[in-house]
Amino acid sequence: MPKTNTMLERAVVSTRRPPHATDEGVSGEVDGGDEAGDESKTRKHISFAIRISNYLTRTRYFWPVLTLALVIAIASSLVIHSRDLVCVSASSSDYISRLRFFAFDGLESDFGSLGVPCCRSKHGRTVEWTSKDLLKGLEEFVPIYETRPIKNNMYGMGFDHSFGLWFITRWLKPDLMIESGAFKGHSTWVLRQAMPDTPIMSLTPRHPEKYLKKGPAYVDENCTYFAGKDFVDFGKMDWGRVMKKHGIQDLSQVLVLFDDHQNELKRLKQALKAGFKHLVFEDNYDTGTGDHYSFRQICDQFYVIGGGHSCFKDSDEARIRSRRKNFWEKAVDIEELCGPGEAWWGVRGQMRDDFNHSNKAITYAEHFENSRFVESVLDVYWELPPVAGPSLTHQTRYDPARTPSPVVEDGRYGLFQRLGLSRLEASVFNGYTQMVYLQVSEPQK
Numbered sequence: 001m002p003k004t005n006t007m008l009e010r011a012v013v014s015t016r017r018p019p020h021a022t023d024e025g026v027s028g029e030v031d032g033g034d035e036a037g038d039e040s041k042t043r044k045h046i047s048f049a050i051r052i053s054n055y056l057t058r059t060r061y062f063w064p065v066l067t068l069a070l071v072i073a074i075a076s077s078l079v080i081h082s083r084d085l086v087c088v089s090a091s092s093s094d095y096i097s098r099l100r101f102f103a104f105d106g107l108e109s110d111f112g113s114l115g116v117p118c119c120r121s122k123h124g125r126t127v128e129w130t131s132k133d134l135l136k137g138l139e140e141f142v143p144i145y146e147t148r149p150i151k152n153n154m155y156g157m158g159f160d161h162s163f164g165l166w167f168i169t170r171w172l173k174p175d176l177m178i179e180s181g182a183f184k185g186h187s188t189w190v191l192r193q194a195m196p197d198t199p200i201m202s203l204t205p206r207h208p209e210k211y212l213k214k215g216p217a218y219v220d221e222n223c224t225y226f227a228g229k230d231f232v233d234f235g236k237m238d239w240g241r242v243m244k245k246h247g248i249q250d251l252s253q254v255l256v257l258f259d260d261h262q263n264e265l266k267r268l269k270q271a272l273k274a275g276f277k278h279l280v281f282e283d284n285y286d287t288g289t290g291d292h293y294s295f296r297q298i299c300d301q302f303y304v305i306g307g308g309h310s311c312f313k314d315s316d317e318a319r320i321r322s323r324r325k326n327f328w329e330k331a332v333d334i335e336e337l338c339g340p341g342e343a344w345w346g347v348r349g350q351m352r353d354d355f356n357h358s359n360k361a362i363t364y365a366e367h368f369e370n371s372r373f374v375e376s377v378l379d380v381y382w383e384l385p386p387v388a389g390p391s392l393t394h395q396t397r398y399d400p401a402r403t404p405s406p407v408v409e410d411g412r413y414g415l416f417q418r419l420g421l422s423r424l425e426a427s428v429f430n431g432y433t434q435m436v437y438l439q440v441s442e443p444q445k
């Protein structure tokens with residue numbers, strides 16, 4: 001993968017803009033159409049208006065009243081217009097409060113001021129692709145995604161991560177792709193779309209063909225499955241032997257996808273031991289959420305902008321968190337964030353593993369050590385941004401303030417439409433959990 005050796009540029013420009021900044025595609029044509037249907041009402045209004053204006057002119061209140069009326073008209077048109085830009089759901093009181101939240105408080109302002117945590121790579125390097133490359137990729141990927149065999153991939157990847165995996169894979173052009181956790185085979189299909197002729201290895205306890213009996217699933221012809229009775233956990237595999245068998249000499253030509261809900265620190269150590277360098281982790285859960293210890297959690301430290309948390313109930317953070325929880329399903333308030341002894345790291349002070357079948361309380365010192373270790377092996381850490389802002393995708397789950405700025409920012413409906421994203425159902429945008437691409441190497445001794 002020669003391209004990855006020069007991954008020096010920042011991938012995404014993180015300039016944040018207010019949600020209502022621009023809107024290329026939303027026109028005002030729709031409003032007013034209904035009213036034109038009832039002509040009699042309009043006429044009555046006109047004659048009444050003329051009578052009022054005559055009276056006001058006579059009494060010299062005409063200009064002050066006209067100015068006031070204009071101000072009210074402009075203000076209400078702004079409110080009506082911004083309705084197209086925000087995510088509208090449920091009741092009208094919900095709608096009004098959400099509108100106030102978006103329009104006046106800003107989508108990202110709260111946590112934006114606290115920052116978005118992320119891991120630091122050893123030498124500050126990042127990926128070579130840019131936001132322009134991501135936009136071009138999106139344009140290409142939407143029609144591909146529309147042909148996916150598994151339309152309902154609940155519990156698997158949605159649109160954002162499918163795009164991220166496809167984009168990263170196509171950019172890196174590996175000689176071998178390994179996936180751990182295939183479920184019905186959607187991610188195998190995504191890998192195949194990115195690299196039509198490259199072999200895949202899939203490690204997953206239940207073979208995707210089993211799902212075919214119940215509905216759509218994807219089984220790949222050029223994939224070696226370690227599934228069913230042949231299942232081997234990634235950490236137990238003799239990778240040296242397997243690579244030899246497949247004629248892979250250069251491990252930097254291999255891309256590994258982890259979507260198996262295992263402790264990511266454990267997976268990182270196993271991948272390093274095997275010598276793999278390019279890793280993608282699908283579920284990079286934010287602190288206080290998820291069923292396994294993730295890089296987001298590991299790197300969340302007091303010295304990281306947006307990291308380290310206060311469990312003090314009267315703190316600004318507590319107030320901000322409880323407010324944001326009203327709007328975003330996955331947001332966590334202080335009660336949920338903090339475990340016994342005010343432990344906020346991981347999930348309530350726990351290092352979770354294996355779909356939360358195992359969880360272990362760790363001290364802050366251990367958690368800090370883990371982040372030191374991770375940062376000592378990171379050459380690149382890149383979180384996929386959400387494809388589009390929530391006012392466009394209508395997603396209500398993840399808090400946009402805890403994510404990098406989206407590829408298509410709020411307010412850019414024209415662009416959203418041009419990329420074909422408006423053709424997709426809203427539900428496919430709900431699964432974003434900060435998918436991350438890592439380039440790793442053992443620390444030099």
Ligand SMILES: C[S@@+](CC[C@H](N)C(=O)[O-])C[C@H]1O[C@@H](n2cnc3c(N)ncnc32)[C@H](O)[C@@H]1O
Binds near residue numbers: 180181182203205259
């Ligand atoms: C979230 S699903 C994967 C979704 C899939 N990648 C997709 O995009 O549709 C997690 C999968 O991990 C599998 N799994 C559980 N334990 C595993 C392990 N130790 N190694 C690999 N896969 C495992 C589960 O059986 C399940 O199929």
